[in-house]
Amino acid sequence: MTEPAAVPKTVKPKVAFYWCASCGGCEETVLDLDERVLDVVAAVDIVFWPVALDFKRRDVEALPDGSILAAFVNGAVRTSEQQEMACLLRKKAKVLVALGSCAQLGGIPGLANLSSRQGVLESIYCESPSAVNPEKIFPQNLCKENGFSVSLPELFETVRSLDQVVDVDYYLPGCPPTPKILWEAVHVLLSGTLPPKGTVLAPDRALCHECPREGTRPEKLTLKEFKRPQDVVIDEQTCLLAQGVVCLGPATRSGCEALCPQGNMPCTGCFGPTSRVRDYGAKALSSIASIIDSNDEVEIEKIVQTVPDPVGTFYRYSLPTSLLRRRREV
Amino acid sequence: MPEMKHESSAATTTTMQGFEPKIVAFFCNWCTYLAADLAGTSRIKYAPNILDIRLMCSGRVDPQFVLDAFARGADGVLIGGCHPGDCHYQEGNYKALRRVHMLRHVLRAMGIEDERFRLEWISASEAERLKTVVNDMVEKVRALGPLRLTVKAEHVPEEVAA
Numbered sequence: 001m002t003e004p005a006a007v008p009k010t011v012k013p014k015v016a017f018y019w020c021a022s023c024g025g026c027e028e029t030v031l032d033l034d035e036r037v038l039d040v041v042a043a044v045d046i047v048f049w050p051v052a053l054d055f056k057r058r059d060v061e062a063l064p065d066g067s068i069l070a071a072f073v074n075g076a077v078r079t080s081e082q083q084e085m086a087c088l089l090r091k092k093a094k095v096l097v098a099l100g101s102c103a104q105l106g107g108i109p110g111l112a113n114l115s116s117r118q119g120v121l122e123s124i125y126c127e128s129p130s131a132v133n134p135e136k137i138f139p140q141n142l143c144k145e146n147g148f149s150v151s152l153p154e155l156f157e158t159v160r161s162l163d164q165v166v167d168v169d170y171y172l173p174g175c176p177p178t179p180k181i182l183w184e185a186v187h188v189l190l191s192g193t194l195p196p197k198g199t200v201l202a203p204d205r206a207l208c209h210e211c212p213r214e215g216t217r218p219e220k221l222t223l224k225e226f227k228r229p230q231d232v233v234i235d236e237q238t239c240l241l242a243q244g245v246v247c248l249g250p251a252t253r254s255g256c257e258a259l260c261p262q263g264n265m266p267c268t269g270c271f272g273p274t275s276r277v278r279d280y281g282a283k284a285l286s287s288i289a290s291i292i293d294s295n296d297e298v299e300i301e302k303i304v305q306t307v308p309d310p311v312g313t314f315y316r317y318s319l320p321t322s323l324l325r326r327r328r329e330v
Numbered sequence: 331m332p333e334m335k336h337e338s339s340a341a342t343t344t345t346m347q348g349f350e351p352k353i354v355a356f357f358c359n360w361c362t363y364l365a366a367d368l369a370g371t372s373r374i375k376y377a378p379n380i381l382d383i384r385l386m387c388s389g390r391v392d393p394q395f396v397l398d399a400f401a402r403g404a405d406g407v408l409i410g411g412c413h414p415g416d417c418h419y420q421e422g423n424y425k426a427l428r429r430v431h432m433l434r435h436v437l438r439a440m441g442i443e444d445e446r447f448r449l450e451w452i453s454a455s456e457a458e459r460l461k462t463v464v465n466d467m468v469e470k471v472r473a474l475g476p477l478r479l480t481v482k483a484e485h486v487p488e489e490v491a492a
Contacts, residue, residue: 114439278398279394279398283392285433286392288432289432289433295414300428304432307435310432310435311436314436323400323401324397328442
């Protein structure tokens with residue numbers, strides 16, 4: 001077992017974990033370090049980790065500024081509480097790491113940017129099949145009852161990535177990041193020789209390079225139709241794109257060791273873009289649209305329509321950090 | 331790419347009256363840009379609302395360019411390329427055509443009207459056609475009003491290459 005770099009026994013560096021708008025999958029990554037998590041605990045003091053340890057916000061507030069070596073924050077920012085916590089951890093930590101697609105790119109919660117806040121609330125509290133709410137009661141920021149007042153965090157109109165709220169030092173991509181890249185990142189941070197600020201701690205080339213199916217990708221790839229995974233029997237060896245399945249490997253950063261293609265599913269792009277790309281979805285769209293096998297406008301449109309939800313397909317993890325960021329209110 | 335900033339189209343004009351659309355046009359070096367040149371030397375008059383950018387081929391128009399133009403305050407984006415079969419690089423214009431069709435679906439979902447984004451084939455000799463296309467697009471975008479993206483984003487940091 002590899003030892004994290006030696007640190008003096010008396011002062012162990014402090015590490016914090018926090019979650020904003022996320023599903024908890026990134027927390028799983030930490031647990032998926034398995035027994036290596038004990039090495040992490042041996043090397044650092046975890047001062048804050050709401051999912052596992054009973055430290056409170058006031059415990060973090062009591063720490064001197066900059067006294068935490070690294071804070072790993074996962075999840076997008078969409079409430080006032082998440083914003084406050086992001087700012088607090090930024091103040092207390094020397095290094096702030098955006099952990100996972102939601103913190104890095106906005107993630108799946110970021111697809112809420114296709115709607116307004118009111119649209120989101122109505123969908124959840126009125127329109128969903130299980131909602132019974134004839135009086136149209138929505139969550140309020142402040143509620144007074146019998147002389148008591150109860151407050152809730154405010155839900156923002158727009159979902160943001162972590163770096164749209166506070167300064168971020170490093171990014172760990174993935175939905176969720178794999179234990180391997182988290183483990184490597186912990187090593188890098190404890191080693192004391194830090195990479196340049198803003199680095200994404202994963203390889204900077206396309207996923208196809210580490211996909212075991214790469215050799216089966218035809219020289220010239222063209223398609224008459226895009227198929228959804230549930231509609232075809234997928235061959236386990238052949239390049240998924242060659243089988244007509246929308247696989248975003250060509251536009252996506254590697255580092256996950258092609259987990260989805262190895263599980264016979266196409267890449268959906270959770271590791272985000274490589275460093276040369278500004279808008280992930282636009283680049284993914286570009287690479288997929290170019291292989292349409294037609295020069296005829298009507299036929300092209302027919303083939304394009306076999307991708308049922310282009311925003312959800314190409315911007316599944318990155319709408320808040322796209323150039324347009326959210327749907328325009330017309 | 332340089333630093334990205336979202337600017338409001340307020341810089342153009344905020345009121346609908348007297349609103350002058352800003353249209354970013356990507357013209358290919360071999361056809362549409364030459365048509366624009368010919369329009370100039372022939373003293374053909376057309377709406378001054380387009381900012382034309384010369385690229386070697388309409389196939390060079392990365393969808394990121396289109397989104398960046400909108401994000402930075404363009405009210406419309408026009409792509410001009412060679413007629414089908416006439417591409418200097420054989421099929422660059424077909425690649426543009428396929429991307430435009432896919433991108434249009436994304437733009438619709440993001441609340442950007444079809445009239446704000448247009449692909450036209452204009453050959454080097456079609457200066458008159460260029461005039462008609464530009465004037466028509468300017469009028470249609472003028473009728474729609476300023477783009478006004480909902481979020482005016484602050485500076486978005488560029489990623490550091492590993």
